[in-house]
Amino acid sequence: MNHTRSVFIVMLLAVLALGAMIPRIVIDTDPENMLSAEQPDRLRHNEIRATFGLHDMLVVGQVNTEQGIFNPASLAAHYQLTRAIEQMEGVIAADLMSLAAVDNVEQAGPGTIAYDWLIPEAPQTQAEADRIRAAVERLPMYLGTLVSEDGQAAAIFVPIASKDISHRIAQEIQAVVETLDVSDAFHITGQPVAQDTFGVEMFQQMAISAPLAGLVIFLAMLYFFRSLPLVVAPMLLAMATVITTMGLLIGLGYTVHIMSSMIPIFLMPIAVVASVHVLSNFADRYRPGDDPKQVMGAVMEQLFKPVLFTSLTTAVGFLSLLTTPIPPVQVFGAFISFGVLIALILTLCFIPAYTVALKRETLDKMAEKFRAKEEQAAAQDAESLLSRLGRLPTRAPLAVVGAVVGLLLVSGYGIQQIQINDNPTLWFKQDHRIRVADQVLNARFAGTYEAYLAFRSTQAEAQLQQLNEQANRLFAEAERQGVMLDTRWEALWQATENEPNLGARLEALASEIDDQLFMVDADAQAVLETLLDAVESTRSQTRVFQQPEVLAYLDDLKAHLEEQGLIGKANSLADVVKTINRELVSGDPVDYQLPQTANGVAQTILSFQSSQRPDDLWNFVTRDFTQASMWVQLPSGDNQVMSRVVEAVDAYIAAHPLPAGLEADWGGTTYINLIWQGEMVEGMLWALFSAFIVVLVMMVALFRNLWLGLLAMLPLTITIAAIYGVMGLIGKDFDMPVAVLSSLSLGLSVDFAIHFIQRLRMALETTAGDWQAAMALVFQEPSRAIVRNAVVISVGFLPLLAAPLVPYITVGIFLASIMATSALVTLFALPAVISLAPRAFLGAQVHSNS
Known part of the structure; x- marks a missing residue:
């Protein structure tokens, strides 16, 4: 507060320096990279692709439900589209599969087959179309793959050089489709285009969702604090946190994956939460004519510990992701934790500096509006709704605790119904073109x-070893019998070591031995003929x-x-x-x-x-x-x-x-998705459990009381149980976005409990140990700050529900649910549990005058 200009300059320089890194962004939307490069399943997957020359593929579907696909116009369009796709950069034309790019296999005579193109040119007559249909129906490999069994649709499988060009190729294909003079419906899908399109739209949506969420949070805070200059501070803090975090991530050379792209959305509420507590406390305390430094000093004296520990617990929640085996999740957790610490530093430094730097007139107007609002509320009702609600859990604790137990039982049942399942195509809403194409073509x-x-x-090595032993015995026996050979087995074997595969090596070896037969005498010929038979036998055995x-x-x-x-x-x-x-x-x-x-x-x-x-x-x-x-x-x-x-x-x-x-x-790809998602879920569950234990230890250390430490974990426990219980009851699958949000729920759900318990302990000093009077004080300014925070964040992220991408909708719902549920549990369950045994939680010296 005494060095406001220095604080602003340091913050501005950090934002500019790290923000300058953002244009160097490299995007990676390949879920395969969720696994480390050394993961065994991924290594085998890549080995299989290389061994058999396999590529990622887009699927283009052409549907004609009226005439069927076997009519001259449809097949001509299919032919034209195939030829156009073959010319596109990045398409592996030689491996493209289409009715217009495969063989017609038919007998040309006994023991003879004619291999001609199935569609050598665009058909002009129905007779030609009928010929093609008859040919296709004789080729089982094409039915169900290149043409639907009902004859109403045809497919083109488009192999591509890399996944990151699939969105561009899909757009080029769509452009060609729009030039075709045919009424058939065309659809483009496939996992590569779904993943790449999600990456493109993800960043488009980020450019919309993050600012929109920020705007709604800003308007909600403006409603509560009635001071435009004051609420600018949390927004500047959030922007600085996001920019510095993303700038550092990109500047250090990390690619922005699906996970790390959501860092801004996650950091926004985390960065704002603590500052809202500070500003709420300041707004409640400040009166016209007060010294802002003294008021803010008192606020920070009171909130330092809660702000510090809420930030640390949130950071721990995300740092726990480092224990997962998924590299992008590790990066996500590490940089969210970094952002949390940046937000903590700015809350403790920038918010006080900014507040005291405001003009006195601005702060006085804010205070007058606050007083006017309170007086209006007092005129309407002598007692605030929050204060009345605050007495409910202490007067009927058993009812509240019973409701909590019931909620946990129902949640437990719901959790048992959760199914672990994911599918990148389902990350789009049902009316998205990718999702529609997926449904139509897979039907x-x-x-x-x-x-x-x-x-x-697995026997090739053993068979080769057997051949080596047989050849060595043969040459040794020939030498004992005095048969003179111009070559040795070792030389023959080494001469073929550069052949590309085992079959080619044995074939080259047989050819070399056959050549040697013409250059040796009869005795040596007998030896080499025996060796040739052994090589041919091994060659036959290895051709499994x-x-x-x-x-x-x-x-x-x-x-x-x-x-x-x-x-x-x-x-x-x-x-x-x-x-x-x-x-x-x-x-x-x-x-x-x-x-x-x-x-x-x-x-x-x-x-x-x-x-x-x-x-x-x-x-x-x-x-x-x-x-x-x-x-x-x-x-x-x-x-x-x-x-x-x-x-x-x-x-x-x-x-x-x-x-x-x-x-x-x-x-x-489908198998690799199963592997990385399985590892992610297992890793997330372990991370959640380990972080839970660490946070519990931190709570006990903060309050220096085992029972208060356990009590602080109650909102977290109930919130996670309730949210996942509801998820199981409504049939929502446990997928990647849900798994990642586990860490967010751990970090945010305990925040309100820390503020509530810490302020209750402070209030006990004011009320000379009267715990019910202290509880009444907590249900004034401290509880208002909790409610404001919950409302600001919950409402702020509801705009995500309008996003076209399902993960953003999931994040919006979960964020709102986490904040609302943890706030309700904090304000109702904690007082009820405390009232059952106040001395156990608050100390033997507490009493009640009520």
Whole structure:
């Protein structure tokens, strides 16, 4: 207060210096980055993608419910749209899947297949459209994936180079759609575009929601304090807190993820809460003609401990997020905690400096308006409503405590009904174009959500070791018999070490041995021929996924999942082989089956290499046939759906063990979402529990009384129980926004209790230990400050309910609920519990004159 100019200058410099970092912002909306780069599931997911050349995909749906999709106009539009998408920057054109970009597989004669484009050019007649429909209906891999089974919709799967360009590509696709001369409905969805679009709209919404919430908070404070200059102070404090925190985060090189983007929304109420207590106390105390420094000094003397400990408990609540295994959540918790400490410093320094720097006339007018408001209220009612309500819990404590117990019982039941579930697409409101597209396309197709079940042989190393031992024995025996060889096994083996995979290495090795046969005598030829047989045998053994029994296992697993209704559809190498086998044999449905021999499988694969898109095969199997993948399509991206699929696969494998030497792993965006959200929930629960214990210890230390420490935790406990109980009762899933708000509820719910108990202890000194008289004093200015705070924050964040993004709505509802519930519990439950045993909580010396 004696150095106001210095305080303002330091604050301004900090805001300018750190605010200058904000334009360097780097945005990351990829939920995959919720996991650390070294997390095993993420490593395996990336390995699967690299092994099979898999990409994130957008899904474009075209729907014609009147004529169906198989008419010249619709198919021509589909063809034009496909060609346009292929030309877009960032699209992996070679892997794009569309009716206008895949093969028509049909028999050209016995043992011969014709591979032609399904739609070589835009059809002009209905006869051409009918031909295409007939061809599609013969190809099971396309039904449910590229065309709906009712023939009313077609889909284009658009692989993209990276997720962060999906919103841009979706906009370019929409621009092309608007040029098509067709009445069909088009929809664009897929997890990448949902995530990227959420990132774009998230920051647009942030630019609207944060200022709007600030405006409503400002108007609410203006209503209570009746002084424009005075209420500017908390808003400046909140802005400075947000700018310095975000500036530091960006300046230190952290990307702004979905989590950290919500830091401003979270910091706004936290930054304002303490300052509202200070200003409320100041406004109640100040009288025209008073010395502002003396009044503010008395206020800070009284509120220093509550302000300090409420800030520290809030900081602890968010620091607990550092114990979670989710890096963006750790960053979120760390910088929210930093912002809380900045808000604390500004509350203790800037608010007093700003207040005493105001003109006396301004403060006097504020005081006169306050007095006029109080006199008006007194004229209407000799006793304030708050004072009357304050006597209720002390006069009927058992009723209040009984109501609290009942609330906890109901909440406990509700908590048991909570389901842990999330789906990034559901972060949009139901009428959002992404959500509409998701509902329409997943109702018609096998699913726009994908996961990959990857299988790999674990015996390759053992088989190679066996080959090495056999070759070494063979060469050693030849040497004992005096057979002269120009080369050694080690040299042959090392000469092929640069081949890209095991199959290629064994093939190169066989070729090298075959060349050697023409340069040696008869005895050496016999040795090399034996070695060549061993290499060819090993090569055959390692090509696990050319074995009919292994492919049959994949096919049976797929059929089981589809029959159970757990997935929309799955495709694997077995589906490719069955399709080619049918056309090679007869073209009749009866031959849509796996060949009975490995050579028969190899023949179908060799035939597929003549297709227009031979590299599609390597999306299902590696070139050495030691690994294979199954593409699983899901009509829902919910965690619970993916979890049930994983459990079903585990149960099937337990009942029908994998072929010897095989193991299975999951990959794909839907599976990764399940993993990071599971780790987040587990981490959040641990963080909440650990922070609860730390805050309890802090409360006991603050009040130097175990019972008061436990009492201070009551609003926190009841608030969390009530909010999550209601959530379970109304069927709201426990998702990412809800999990993160746990920390906010821990930090804010205990604040009012600290102020209430601390002011009650101070009031006891004024009333010479009369606890009921002290309680009456607390239900004057201190309780007014609590109510003002609760109203300001609750009302201030209600505008978030109009946001188009569900997480913002969730934040708005939770913030309002946390503030309102914790205030009510503080003002009703705490006095009731205290009145049951006042000496236990307040000391043996307290008494009552009532």
